[in-house]
Amino acid sequence: MTPIFATDINGLLLALAVLLAGGLLCLLAGPRARLAHLLGASTAALASLIGLTAALPALSVAGSQQVALSWPAAGLNLALTLDPLAAFFLLPIFLLTFCGALYAIDYLHFPARSWRAGLHWFFYNTLGASMAVVVLAANGLVFMLAWELMSLSSFFLVTHDYQEEKVRQAGWLYLVATHIGAAFLFFVFFEASRVAGSLDFASFAALRALPVDATLLLFFAALIGFGAKAGLFPLHVWLPDAHPAAPSHVSAIMSGVMIKTALYGLLRLLTWLPPIPAWAGIAVALLGITGALFGIAMAATQTDIKRSLAYSTVENIGLIFLGLGLWLFCQATGHEQAAVLALVGALLHIWNHSLFKGLLFLGAGSVVHATGKRELSALGGLLRRMPLTGSLLLFGAAAISALPPLNGFISEWLLYLSLFNAGQDAAGGAAFFFMLLAILLALTGGLVVLVMTRLLGVALQGEPRSAAAAEAHESSAVLIAAMSIPAALCLLVGVMPQLPLQGISGPLLTLLAPNHAPTGSPLLPPFGPAWSLSLLTGLAALVAIVAIRTWRRRNASRLATWGCGYLKPSARMAYTAGSYSQFAQDTVFCSCVTPTGASTRGPALFPPPAQFGQERLDPALTRWFLPLFGKLAERAYAFRRLQAGQLSIYVLYIFIATILLLGWGIMAP
Amino acid sequence: MNTPPNLILLFVILFNFFILGTSRLNTCIRSVALQGALLSLLPLFLHTLTFHTYLLAVGAFVLKGLLMPWLLFRAIRQVKIRREVEPRIGYIPTLLLGALTTAGAFIFGDRLPLLPEHLHSLFIPAALSTLAAGFLMLITRRKAIAQVLGYLMFENGIFIFGTLLAETMPFLVEMGVLLDMLVAIFVMGIVMHHINREFSTLNTEQLSLLRE
């Protein structure tokens, strides 16, 4: 925290050390839950503060700092590198780790004597440290080591309440998905090392000599591997289950930053690979926009507030991949300006999403904490009962809906701008492609507003729909504080976009350097004074109007909502989440994302009490992956006959093996 | 071609077929014992008559020709079972397979270069075909005892080959082998006893509780 560590990787080492030491201490604290709780929270918070102060300066410092500890066990060095790109990802990691730790102080409650607290904080600190190491890793071993640790620790955090069946299933799904992804990553790094001759990232510059097919092999293997972690459609299937299952501060971290480490990996790989063919860029962009539309459509039909937010994460990841794909395509086709705009947009959206999604998950967590319910149909009227939390949630929703003057708008604005730019100087089909993307992006934007108003309107407004919601209490000051940090940053980025854009210029150059000569800041888009001026006028107008109204404020009489003559409108008459999205389902969405319902109303003289149930399963999971894996397992099962328990058959195996090998041995030259 | 060893080996091969073909358990045991006894003569014809050779021959004779059958008969007496080998596949197919493997043994034997003194001898084919016959017994017979017999023929085959090298190989090895076989048969006998106690049969097809 002192300037000694500023601008220096030692600060990060210190932060890592504090994190790991804190984790071990929590474990040593054993069943003394209170002690472990405080230890864990304090160490995590302290470490992330140190990390922030150490990473912030590195954002703008060109070049990289190395540190390498020799590691005989591996035969490789435990080498870390800090460069602007790494710093770019370190900032949100440490920020959210800090907020999460702060938040958990009041959010988590442990029985006085249990190991749970120690374990939770051990894995929490490990997660923080491993995320940082993933970003800092300087060779394949360190990267994969940290990557696996990250997956495992997050798995154990997700399964914090492992007694619940759903939580276990969610955790298992997550573990499987992340391991399949990791397999592809292992392949990528080993294949790269085979070409480059060593696992050191420094030597991966040799990859630039790769022929195009080998490049594509690496690129798409990495896309699958990292996409599975990032939640890229259709590999997102673990995400909507894992986030509701996890404790909210964990969901905030996983959704806010952990999945972003996958994006880091992809970007880092792109700095080594030779330019990617244009069509690959198109593929990525299309995947991205498809994922965005799919995610937001699914989010509109969910009734679990955290599940809905998880799908909105899928949407945002889709937008980021759209930006990346656009960047690759424009780079390959020579639209310099558009390429830069797309990349900047994607990078900024990475930051933005970690801010407002962290805020939203923390806010949702407070709602769950106050009411004990995640179902929208059991919430309502919370804005009156917990005004601060509610307002922060509303703030985050506005930010994620890309409404000016908040941060979400800036990044989407950049994406639009790059699309328009490309569409402007492209011709014919290509231009048409960009326009199409712009239109789909607009559609997504509209749907986001729909989803967010739905979430807030049903969860926070109107009358409480359950007793639990009715006696909800405002969350404690700690929770509010933890939430207001990202909120403040959302506003800052939105009102003064120059700041983050300058911050991004460092990593931007790192990413662009391989492919064209480093031009200076003109790469950055033109945010004239006009921007801030228009906002200022807007704000002035608002102030003026409010002033007028306060001046003309009469004693407003408070009565019940006018309900068409009903004297006591009850919450059961209120518009539900299902009906809110019903209209969109019927008119806008394709049938594959609409929930599947089952009603037991039969025509009868004396109709029995009828029920109606809906389930909102992920089509990618239920239609593609589960059948696929089921079939594979069936195939594997067919081989069980080989082990039928008959001794003589086993002897026969030995006999056959001997004969075959003998034949081979004799025939072999 | 018609040196004593070759004649013995010829008999041995014929015994293989006989064992594969017969249905009586006792006959099987006796013929396996006889086979072993025949084999125990081989060293005497093959090598210079040293103490080592004698010891090997006598040891083999006692173990293969006397001890083993005694053990097996005792096992049969303990477990009162039908004196019949119940083959998994019929006798004719078994014999055909036996013929096939014997042919294969001859062909394979030709591909291996022999020392001049061993040329035109039946050692390699005989050893391999006995081995294969043992395998066939193990694969096709149901009764545990029959499988033990298969294992014995197996060992006989190895012994045939071993005698070629009786001088090369140190004393220790054959003795080790023989003693070891002895122990193996002992243990197998004990296990068979327990099997019979648990399953009240020696039909190993019953022993398929452990399966996927």
Add this chain to the structure above:
Amino acid sequence: MLLYAVIFLPFAAAALAAVLPSDRLRPWLIPITALLHFALVLGITATAAPAVNPNSLLGLDALGRFILFVVSLLYAACSFYALGYFRYHADWENRIFITALLAFLGAMTIAAASRHLGLLWVAVEATTLVSAPMIYYNRNRFSIEATWKYLLLCSVGIALAMLGILFVAYAGLHGGGEQELLLDQMLASASLYSKPWLRAGFVFLLVGFGTKMGLAPLHTWKPDAYGEAPGLVGGLLAGGLTSVAFLAILRAVQIMIAAGEQVLVRQMLLALGVLSLIFAAVFVIRQRDIKRMLAYSSVEHMGILVIGVAVGGLATYGAMFHVLNNALTKGVLFMTAGNIHRHYGSKRMCETQGALSVLPYSASLFLAGFLAITGSPPFAPFMSEFTILRGMFAGGHLVLGALFIGLLVVIFIGMGGTVLPVTMGPHLEETEDEASDYRETLLTIGSPLFLLAAVLCLGIYLPEPLKIMFSEAAKLVEVTP
């Protein structure tokens, strides 16, 4: 001199156990012997390797020292568990079991120290025979069936190995003239051997010792034997005996390499190794029996070992490292699985769910062991498998590497699908008749805990002496194309 003591000690203890009247005192022989043995082994490995006398039947080269160290370490760690085990089975007659257990150690020691193929063969066969009664310890129809299969299959295999030795000897007779089966002499003159005989001999040796080691498709006895044996025995078989069998195969490989037959050796080992991985992957999916699952995992790791040797270079070193990791981790898994089995009186997944809530220590150790054996950091198997993979890709085996990674993931998923419900699943209220009288004691937890700690430390920090041991062992079987 120390060597003879090391060999003599277990047999003496076995004899003592055989005559000792008291069932109470007898178990104490195990940890005492094991610790003495381990101390002696440490004494041997600590001192610089004396030049092995080429004419002596016994002697320890780098490979032997390494395997001996692994076996002795595992045995020492498990011995305390054995104490707890017999305390639990206080009323059972344990004379035969303990005698066999001690003789088992002796046989493995001889096998590791033998410089003579015949002696090696005898020792390995002896391990088969003495381990039979240990597998049959539970005395029910399942265990007898398992014992029968184990005994017969391994005897067949070992007999084939004998034939292989004879073939190799004949090859020597054909090429190098009169000579004994002493390893050093054979290595010296292997280049003169007649190739067809040598190859045929190698095939028989591979099949024979491969059966013992449990390479697919010769592994068929493994799930039954490991599944029915007590957890302790399972650990010793999967960790110790397989390593010894691996050593036996490596001896054959040494000879083949000396004869300049690397290519064939490498191909055959690769074939068997990949086949083992595939079998393990296929059979581990939806495996409902935790011990059988561990058995297939053992098949998998045998496959990894031979693949590592076959690939050569860095991978061989990784394979040596992996021998140790596999042995230790298997010890953890089998012992904790034994605890779970004993508590629930079942090893079916459906009946043993939610162990974390009743056996917190065993279950979490089991879980950690699962993560370790499937190559998750920061445990040592991750390191060794990573090293093997590095060697693989450095050797340009692109497809093989991809296949390897893919199969490892399948196996992870397969095992996880069983292990996670068993540990984290919903805890079923066990009925009265279920054997829930078992409580975790320091003895039954300490051994696996120690082993896991060792695995963890090795993953983070590898002591220099061990590293040297691995690399020297690897040098002996280095397949240089």
Add this chain to the structure above:
Amino acid sequence: MIIRLLLHFLLLAGLSPLLIGVITRTKAIIAGRQGAPLWQPYRDLRRLFGKDMVLSSTTTWVFRAGPVVGIAVPLIAALLIPFGAVGAPLSFSGDLVLFVYLFGLARFFTVLAALDTGSSFEGMGAAREATFSCLAEPTLFVAFIVLARISGSFTLDTMFKTLLANNLQTVYGVSLVLTAICLFIILLAENSRIPFDDPNTHLELTMIHEVMVLDHSGPDFGLILYGAAMKLMVMGTLVVNFIMPPSTGDLFVDAAFYTAALLALAVGIGLVESGMARLRLLKVPQLLIGTSLLSFFALVLLLR
């Protein structure tokens, strides 16, 4: 600069209620009635601002913020577009996105304000509003893209200056006409005019916008009406700009031209409204999708 700013504000604030008046008057005349005087809307506003207000006990600050944002947004948005030849006071490259998302902001708050009452009527209206604008927004974007493509710039100011006038003869003519039509339809949809909605009726379950403001009263309601009028004017300006003559140089002459054109547009809207009946609710999405296809067609014509 400052003059331009003031001019914009004045035109917007002063003119927007008049448009409503003109529309209603036109409809009345077509219907054969004499109708309310043109300045009736001004009176209504004054009356509303003078009133007390009734707040639902369910509501929170969001309920009151809705109208404020609802009127602030058109004010800001108006600064980004030229009023005829009167240039936009604020403009920067890419402000078209800001323009669209500003209305998103307004929608966000009006919808939340509606939901804040917890009444199912408002809820229903909010759902429809949100859904329809999802369909309307892309059309707006396509229209803007077409104009940007033609004018080669991303600032609304240059995009909307004197377009149809000089391009009608060129190859762009067809696309421009199509775009103008699309914008007109969007204008009707966004301002909930017939055939999408009927601003005169209340409490009909088929309504979109009006039903959302049921619980607003007094000054709040006045703000809403005023904001709606401004929104109408802003959107109308987009359409009007297609037919505006090039600048005469004199700011006020241009303003006069613009005013005239705007009033003409209002009359046009009135004619359309009295000419056709409101669509069934389920037909509305089809019409909107049809519009976006139309605009898309314009784009295709442009790019071919």
